Amino acid sequence: MTIDRAKPLLLPLTVLAAFEAWARAAHLQSDSLAPPSAIMAALIGALADYSIPIATRDTLFSAFAGLAVGSLIGLALGIAFGISDVLNRLMEVTVEAIRPIPSIALLPIALIALGFGYRMEIVIVAFACIWPMLILSGAAVRGIEPRLMEVSRALRLPPAQRVLKIIIPAALPRIFVAFRLSAGIALIVAVTVEIAINPIGLGAGIMLAQQALRPDLMLAYLVWIGLIGYGLNVLLILAQRRLFGRAALG
Amino acid sequence: MNRTIILWRLASFAVAAGFIALWQLIANLKLVSPVFLPGPDRAWAALVHGFSSGDLCSKLIGTLEHMAYGWLAASIAGVAIGAMIGSSRLMRTYVAPSLEFLRPLPVSAIIPVAIAMLGLTQGMALFVIAFGAIWPIMLATIHGFAAVEPRLYEITRSLQMSRLAVIFKIALPSASPDIIAGMRLSLTVALILSVVCEILAGLDGLGHWVLLSARSFRSADLFAGVILLGVMGYATSLAMAVAENRLLKWQRVGH
């Protein structure tokens, strides 16, 4: 079975090794490419002098803060729309009108309103995270076994208790999947805002490296961003498995 | 169409109009500085003015072009590569896992690399948009091809169909729901990356327009641009939905 596990690694390792060999043989001098060994060295250096850890802290702070705000708003609205069909239908046009606006288009508005820094990034991330949470948790609530809803009505639970004790627990697995999706979006939007304009975080770091004509550092940031994205995803999948079991959902 | 549906739609529009009225009220009462929040009246005026002077029109077309070229390139390459990988068990074992690994990576991080290679040019934008848009399509195609009903492959062996015939007559149609879903996602990605590239590289388009408006504190123009981007997102999404409806008619019929 270990051979099966190793197979997926074969291609990337071969590519990296080949690239390394070619870069050395050709004495690569380029603004955009660097041999894997140089990338590794730059990565270790940037970790050691705390530039990458600080940038990671900044990016993750903005991403998580935005995720928290956005997903809470999205969740609240989603549950409300899921419970009340009337509300859902009335709000349809408004939601469908605002949702397609690319979060990045709000960047200039946030910029003039809040200036550079954490706040504008958090606002944009929050905006981006509202929609997937809203739509998917709405669907999750609507997908709750009707029998459970009848039980809650028969027990004559007050609305707040109905939401807390029956609706949220029943819809929780799918809500968590929506949260996982939003978390990925939060990271992507945060990095994108930083690359576009915000002078903090990993996005700014990679842009600075490119402008300083240091391809090794630039690619080191790229690798690190990829690792963070992958790590975040894995962590959330593990959390999902712990909380809801393997068979729960995709 | 159903009468109740039409009534609900109208009510929904009324609610949306209500929000716009609320917006206007906030702007009139100057609860938020007009420098940041223009009223809908000013935003609309800027929209009309922008189109009549031709400015907004050319910016709109600029963004549309960036989106369209990048998305088309991504679609063709994504389906071709995805078909190749998805139909070969060898490739699926060795190549597909690496691609899945790359899936959660923020594609915008490729922008500095693209700038390093191609400078702040249209070519860079096209590369970035195509690169970002290719992932949803390629991954969806691989999945669709891998999920073709094996019974159908047995029938193709019995009919002794050529490899090409199998791909075009069996695999592609079978995978088309997945592929089209991927193409929808790619369209969203293409729009976002177009805007980002325009902001970064100063290329002609709505992204550049909104940035300039922000820098000169022309908030009405800024909002007009943002609204237009929202309309673009909505319109392209709608177009895809219509196309999907027609192409995948067979999925919906029957009991």
Added chain:
Amino acid sequence: MAIALKRQEAPVSGLATPQIEFIDATLMLGGKTIIENLNLGVRPGEFLCIVGASGCGKTTALRLAAGLYQPSRGAVMFNGQPMLQPRRDIAIVFQDYGKALLPWRTAAGNVSLALEAVRMSAAQRPARIDELLRKVGLPGHAGKYPTEMSGGMQQRLQIARCLAQEPKALLMDEPFGALDAMTRQGLQDEVLSLTAASNATVIFVTHDLDEAIYLGDRIIGLLPHPGRIGIELSVNLPRPRDQLATREHPEFLRLRRQLFDFIKATEA
């Protein structure tokens, strides 16, 4: 060449070459022997039924005859030539018709697939499609999608597509197992008339003993683990068969008893 115990005798007509022939065919899958030393010859135009308890290898034998599997030992021959891959003139009707039809093509499109494969020109296809759909009792359904059709109709559509291949041999794997009794009887008679008209060889796998006797010229019963021939019966019932008269025939009842005892014995 050694003649195994259950080989059929040479027919009276003198044309001794079987169309489909298993010669000491053995198939091992995943370490298990599914079929062992199968020796069987099927005459051209013969209607052969294969019965047996679940897991005795009937479907596997059919797939060997179709060329979808290659024997681990021995050979499967078609007209004297070893079958190394499936042939266009051998058509297979699968039990799971839902999976064997293209959901994105209409009924006409599904039949057309086979016609495209045999390289019929586009101009000739519509007429042939209409003819085939009429033959299987689906006239006027050409524009329907498979999901819009009932189970029986879908199975007929699959048969139509197989007939479009102009098959010399028709291999059917429990084709009516998922259908209700009335639909099944109707389709049984249709298969009989269609194959009589085209004189195609038929190998019909079923777990329904009555169906096997009703349809076949000859019945093979397989023993499980590993699959091998346990019983061979000639069906001397008059043709054309009739759902009521044939099933009341004393010969029918006698064969029924024999087969029933055989299956009981194998399940014990």
